[in-house]
Amino acid sequence: MRLAWLPPKRVLTFANATSPMALNTPQIRAGERRGYEMQQQISVITLGIEAIERSRDFYTRGFGWKPVFENDEIVFYQMNGFVLGTFLKTALETDMGRSGLMQPGAFSLAHNLAREEDVEPLMRQLANSGGRILRPADKPPHGGFRGYVADPDDHAWEIAWNPFWQIDAGGHVIFGL
């Protein structure tokens, strides 16, 4: 959620926008001979965590989400078109072939709500489930209402109401201005 408060250099019109419908068209890269279909797709977001149960409590009690799979080193959640994984950081480092992953990392995740009045109650619930308020909710210059909460591993979650973005009943989010 943040919308741009600087003037846009380019905004695709609705007809041009890469909507889920548009993604149905295979995108073959010009000049490439491989010909694989280039989807505008992310399949997994994996968060490195220190302790499975502590993280699991935050996501299952705080957000109310249900794992689709879990064992002693990873918990997977089926999300809106992709998968969220919470994976022991040491195991993620091994899989990635690099060490020294740090928190807080230079990224954030967002969960958008349908109603402005739901933002603060969810933030409180997250804080009561092992999270920590980073920024109390307020109105950003571009409109809407949002705050930030850190999960138990210091990963940042923006909890937001943004009246300009569409969210369908299946949780699929479409950019809007």
Added chain:
Amino acid sequence: MRLAWLPPKRVLTFANATSPMALNTPQIRAGERRGYEMQQQISVITLGIEAIERSRDFYTRGFGWKPVFENDEIVFYQMNGFVLGTFLKTALETDMGRSGLMQPGAFSLAHNLAREEDVEPLMRQLANSGGRILRPADKPPHGGFRGYVADPDDHAWEIAWNPFWQIDAGGHVIFGL
């Protein structure tokens, strides 16, 4: 993505799994009086970046993705059910109300491909678009084929073929074993 090589503690059956269909059912939290619909949803992944153009080159040339919106501090990409944002790190820190965000952060993103033979060509293309190979592709113990590439801001991308996960024509990814 990695599948579990440790025995699962719990695997939801297909009927129980939180599929996009299942997400259509509002999840009202037991014992809560607020009654907002708790979607198993992430609306945005925001990556903190140092320079717009450098990052934009990686995502538009490397992955072949098209921005849905861009200005001097942020580029948004409409993804499979959510939005990817690449945002100047200083602006992200201001929005988040915290400083000191670090790279490499303890997370990774994954892009899954339909064919094993597409993994290495995409990794090369990403490396030729400002990325850097972190781990050459190989076969993990749990099956499939994957490697890791860092984007120009040192955010890790897993490029994977996983025959057990479903990806529909719209790019929506469903967990599988």
